[in-house]
Amino acid sequence: MDGSEPHEITPAAVLSGAPVDLQGRTVSPDFLPPRIYRPAKTATQSGDWHGHHWRMDWDVMSKGHRWENPLMGWQSSADFMQGTHLNFRSKEDAIHFAMKQGYEYFVQEHNERKFTPKAYANNFVHSPKKLKKIPTK
Numbered sequence: 818m819d820g821s822e823p824h825e826i827t828p829a830a831v832l833s834g835a836p837v838d839l840q841g842r843t844v845s846p847d848f849l850p851p852r853i854y855r856p857a858k859t860a861t862q863s864g865d866w867h868g869h870h871w872r873m874d875w876d877v878m879s880k881g882h883r884w885e886n887p888l889m890g891w892q893s894s895a896d897f898m899q900g901t902h903l904n905f906r907s908k909e910d911a912i913h914f915a916m917k918q919g920y921e922y923f924v925q926e927h928n929e930r931k932f933t934p935k936a937y938a939n940n941f942v943h944s945p946k947k948l949k950k951i952p953t954k
Contacts, residue, residue, distance in 0.1 A: 849876040851920050853911045855927035871911045873922070874902035 853873045875898040886893040905911040908924065915922040 851875050851915060851922050852925055853908065853915065853922055854925040855908075857927075869906075871905045871908050872902050873905065873911050873915065875899065 851873050852875075853871060855871050875896075877894075877896065877899055882895045883892050885891070903911075903914070905914065912922070912924065
């Protein structure tokens with residue numbers, strides 16, 4: 818046995834010593850399961866984007882768990898996982914981690930970008946439409 822044999826995954830909560838609130842996060846109807854997805858390239862980036870990682874994050878809890886902070890008037894929340902996100906090298910790594918932690922999860926598949934190759938010469942190809950006039954003043 819070298820550890821590579823298929824076997825039942827034992828949830829890490831059994832040995833981790835994590836608080837009960839963290840272990841039962843997906844059991845309560847107030848908590849949404851974590852989402853595993855591949856983040857999109859930001860609109861301000863050009864060229865080849867090396868975003869080949871997958872991310873797991875948790876959605877914000879319902880409004881019943883928010884209140885106005887009396888000191889500053891800001892919104893406060895009891896959701897300790899709200900701003901947490903984890904990066905993984907592959908979708909399988911993220912799924913394995915979620916299963917090992919005992920999380921109920923869902924995978925949001927990545928929408929691939931449709932790229933149409935074009936040439937610079939296409940800017941000067943004759944078009945039977947009327948030419949567009951752009952006033953300068």
